[in-house]
Amino acid sequence: MTQTKVVQSTKRTLSAVPSSKCLSIDNMNPAIKAAKYAVRGELAVKAENYRQRLDEGDKSLPFDSVIFANIGNPQQLDQKPITFFRQVLSLVENPMLLENPEALKASFGYQQDVIDRAKTLLANVQSVGAYSHSQGAPGIRNSVAKFIEERDGFPADPQDLFLTGGASSGVNTLLNVICNSPNAGVLVPIPQYPLYTATLALLNAHCVPYHLDEQKAWGTDIDVMNKAIKDAKASDIDVRAVVVINPGNPTGASLSTEDIKKVIDIAAEEKLVIMADEVYQTNVFEGEFVSFKKRLRQLQQAEPGKYDDVELVSLHSTSKGMVGECGHRGGYFELVGFDPLVVEQIYKLVSIMLCPPVVAQCLLETMVNPPQKGDPSHELYQAEYNGIRDGLYKRARALYSAFQRMEGVECQEPQGAMYLFPTIKLPAKAVEAAQAEGRAADEFYCLRLLDATGVCVVPGSGFGQKENTLHFRTTFLAPGTDWVERIVKFHADFMEKYR
């Protein structure tokens, strides 16, 4: 991956670099300097600056809006929150509203199931202003367990669930527990969401990359994975876990049940903890999502004994799917097959941070336990949910077909998540121009795209990519087709300029 400079949005007030500080760039924790996180890096900061300039009436830019296609942040664009969720949350925030249910119904259209749910949640958490159990409120964990049972057809135990502040904090917790020495290594798919490489860098542990197969719809190649393990062992790396992002980020790919089995097989053979990042589990356009937990339980039934010791953690979030409530910072992870003494240590670790945000816990409960057929809020909920799902699919297809029209751009068909990750072939002159700026070619391309169109995407180098290939990741969340056409036109001009 290329070095990505992270700069602040405006000049700092301290202008001269002081010489006699305790903390300097040279003596701070080097692991933090080593970590890279391009999703919120230089491009994102520049995009935010453009947005501010437009807001302030600047007419000098060659575009009239900034499109943040760099980050899966649906409600920053035009996605409306689901009404049932937010009605419930308004009541848990101000329980005094519950004292006048008639007015809630008559003036604001709140249904009885909204009111009932808020009361149940309040009975569970007492107040959203009180610390909860560090694993999350027990009643809410019960709902999550029920959701998992219904999804998979296998039991789930609330004791094995840890509610989190977004999936990111869960990943941080787990990698902290797993990485026990500077020799520790974790298998990470490439391309990947850079949270994984960044967290491993912070922990001074090894990222052991395994490349996904772009030609096979970004599938998992078992030979590649085995070779990565072998090479790592040869370098004295103690490979302890394997990360799988399914559906994929940035690739959007959905793993087949066969691919899932292959990963579980390797984990069983090599004694690896499986970290299944399943935050996009409802963002699946084709076929049905199959969780690692379900597949593992099936395999355990089919071949008793063989998979008994597999350790799996599955992560989920309120930020993605049709929920898209990133700003609330909700999520959970489920531990499967973990040593109880390790689970106790995980509990202690999360207890130091006290508890995940309690409002986010309530939101998670409504996500895993939405209104059912026959409930008064069901019809609206279903219509909103389907509307968001269909909108995402339409936008994904429109973007995909635009990429098909672009010279030197190839893209896998949209399968899921919120992203497309096309490969781009740039003329030699463009690569030279990038080198002259000291930049990777894809970073150069994305910067020019932003400068010319206001569309912010993330270069493939921020996620990792095979040598001599270039990509970028774009979300398909932004409404309309204007911004897509901006990319098409820019691309044609760019190719022309550097031909």
Added chain:
Amino acid sequence: MTQTKVVQSTKRTLSAVPSSKCLSIDNMNPAIKAAKYAVRGELAVKAENYRQRLDEGDKSLPFDSVIFANIGNPQQLDQKPITFFRQVLSLVENPMLLENPEALKASFGYQQDVIDRAKTLLANVQSVGAYSHSQGAPGIRNSVAKFIEERDGFPADPQDLFLTGGASSGVNTLLNVICNSPNAGVLVPIPQYPLYTATLALLNAHCVPYHLDEQKAWGTDIDVMNKAIKDAKASDIDVRAVVVINPGNPTGASLSTEDIKKVIDIAAEEKLVIMADEVYQTNVFEGEFVSFKKRLRQLQQAEPGKYDDVELVSLHSTSKGMVGECGHRGGYFELVGFDPLVVEQIYKLVSIMLCPPVVAQCLLETMVNPPQKGDPSHELYQAEYNGIRDGLYKRARALYSAFQRMEGVECQEPQGAMYLFPTIKLPAKAVEAAQAEGRAADEFYCLRLLDATGVCVVPGSGFGQKENTLHFRTTFLAPGTDWVERIVKFHADFMEKYR
């Protein structure tokens, strides 16, 4: 500090300890095993079990309620949230309520300033479901800067503010940046809130303890601090920062402006980053809170040059004070005098976790910018605020006077925060009985107290204390005097039994 076993609230479903796992207690990250956090440890888990048993109708216990005096969690007890805050939050959670302001006013008593504030906040964050800037929404940081300016009489720059998910996550971020090697050390007051020692253990860095002076109202003794630094250096520890908790946790003590100057002097001489944990800044019973930032700016004015390079970070929170909104996980830190290149790295580090909960950011804004005189919500706000403040003071005094009646118990007069930290002298027989159980004597005492009365406090060993002294920390949040009398009676019986 004694070893504190952390156990889960109920038996885990996995009963046998597996032999062939990847992750075991012996090969997980040893730093996590080393960390101790007694506030949510064995006693808290036992107290929660008692609460569940009472809930389920168990009549066999010698008490009819559990009093959670182990943790500063006001809304778990009877503290009501402040109406203005929660009304605003209900609107940002469900902006559709804003479409009918007349009904909000007529049916629910919402005032115009509540409605206006919610609109302003929504204009700032767009949606509480959208990720914000990783440092926190710019408009909200502006409000925090204004609050700091008004508090201190010195300017504050929103660029130097980082909003956080509670002060704990801020402490974690900063210690991560500061601790650059296994030789790194941080001065921590003893007794302390165990977040500090736990985080240092996680980072494999040294806690350099400096004992507070119980006889001088838990003040800071400059000779003790200097000796701690000297001893640490003699052990090749690179002392990089000094933590100050003011008002103190667990001691409740307020530092004098003279003590603050002494700490700043040492930091300037020894080139230490000052970490000022000021989350209890409004919980001050006597005199006025003076922030480290204000004192530093005064000193910089008085003696130009001498203090120019001092690096200070000040932490604040929505969890304490009269706000008490722990479950929302809100807070901020302000960097003063930090190298801009280091600030960029801090930005990158927090950006990996995306952003603090946006609802909590909105709550923080209402906390730092409450209704002013003349605003329609001001009168109610002020009455609620004063009611909570006066209630805390009354409870602190009642508890204090109960301690004065107890044999072998001595307690400093309540000064602030939410805690009292009395010293207890136990009979030799009690100490022997504790040893027979393999426990520290104060832990033994607190367990017996919980078993006999349902009152949960935290042994002094969880915070650190001078050798051959014993303490416990209790909050003074619980309403009523019944639980105080339970402690008095238990203590008399305990002393009698082991005399």
